[in-house]
Amino acid sequence: MTAIHAQVLAPPQTRPSTREWLQHNLFDGIWNTLFTVAIAALLALVMARVGPWIARAHWGVIADHPRFWLIGLMPVELALRAYWAGGLLALMVLLTLLGVRARVRPAALLSAWGGILIAVAWVMSPVRLDQIGGLYLTLLLAVAAIAGSFPIGVLVGMGRVSPLPVVRGLCTLYIELIRGIPFITMLLWFSVFVTLVSGDALSRVERAMVAMIVFTSAYVGEIVRAGIQSVPRGQMEAARAVGLSGLATMRHVVLPQAVKNMIPALVGQFISLFKDTSLTVIIGLTELVGTGRALLAITQYLHDVREVYVFLLLTYFAFSYAMSSASRKLEQRLGLGER
Numbered sequence: 001m002t003a004i005h006a007q008v009l010a011p012p013q014t015r016p017s018t019r020e021w022l023q024h025n026l027f028d029g030i031w032n033t034l035f036t037v038a039i040a041a042l043l044a045l046v047m048a049r050v051g052p053w054i055a056r057a058h059w060g061v062i063a064d065h066p067r068f069w070l071i072g073l074m075p076v077e078l079a080l081r082a083y084w085a086g087g088l089l090a091l092m093v094l095l096t097l098l099g100v101r102a103r104v105r106p107a108a109l110l111s112a113w114g115g116i117l118i119a120v121a122w123v124m125s126p127v128r129l130d131q132i133g134g135l136y137l138t139l140l141l142a143v144a145a146i147a148g149s150f151p152i153g154v155l156v157g158m159g160r161v162s163p164l165p166v167v168r169g170l171c172t173l174y175i176e177l178i179r180g181i182p183f184i185t186m187l188l189w190f191s192v193f194v195t196l197v198s199g200d201a202l203s204r205v206e207r208a209m210v211a212m213i214v215f216t217s218a219y220v221g222e223i224v225r226a227g228i229q230s231v232p233r234g235q236m237e238a239a240r241a242v243g244l245s246g247l248a249t250m251r252h253v254v255l256p257q258a259v260k261n262m263i264p265a266l267v268g269q270f271i272s273l274f275k276d277t278s279l280t281v282i283i284g285l286t287e288l289v290g291t292g293r294a295l296l297a298i299t300q301y302l303h304d305v306r307e308v309y310v311f312l313l314l315t316y317f318a319f320s321y322a323m324s325s326a327s328r329k330l331e332q333r334l335g336l337g338e339r
Helices: 018-025 030-056 066-071 076-101 106-123 134-160 165-179 183-192 204-230 233-241 246-283 288-296 305-334
Strands: none
Touching (some): 066 076, 066 134, 066 288, 134 288, 204 246
């Protein structure tokens, strides 16, 4: 007999019309309709109050100082290097997005990122960390903390489920100790007391980076622990049954599945970390919030407090939303939450 292979086609995807979308999402039933009308009335009331203020606000504090918002008090002769480095990174982010869509091999993307990072380090080599400010410093703190806390957090999370009592106890102690300390306290501790050991070897920016890495690693470690324990135990038993060692089982079987489960929690933690960079203003760093406070100290802008903080709110929201949106697309690509 000849086997017949039937191709299973997915059902056609039809996009609803605007009227159908509104009826389904906003006016589906009496209670949904009443809730939509109430929200619309509340938004109209808010805009009636906020709209006139937006029209007459003094946005010169934002529009007249783009360079200060971007790189802070960096010397003019070094500003071009910062623009080149930022342009290279932005270009690489764009190429990465295009490469992911075109299904370029991850090894090729990592190699390209390695080359770009080396080029950026060379371009920025004459610039000291304490000369950087504004949005540039905010992104630098966030990227350095994310890049440093993730590998440490993975190791701590693996140690948290280690069969060795000493390793498991030390990792548990580290996580519980750090999670019991407020982030502001951690920043102040590293800013003040670490200098007793390191002296002036570490700048304020470097001490802030270390504090953020140490603090975030504990939370990442707990996320990794939960991700590892979410993998069915049968997966590990099957891997050991075919002769894989414990380390090989963790590397090739458990972690690849655990990382997929950890993506929403990790992105949420990294978004929180990005917003926590604003707290470094208390140790004298001129990141975004510090830049805004410096401008408000100028007599000309003493009364432009609302404009500055609205701009800061929108900036943090834009970057946080971009990270959240990228996370959702990655989850859809990996099929998370689907059965």
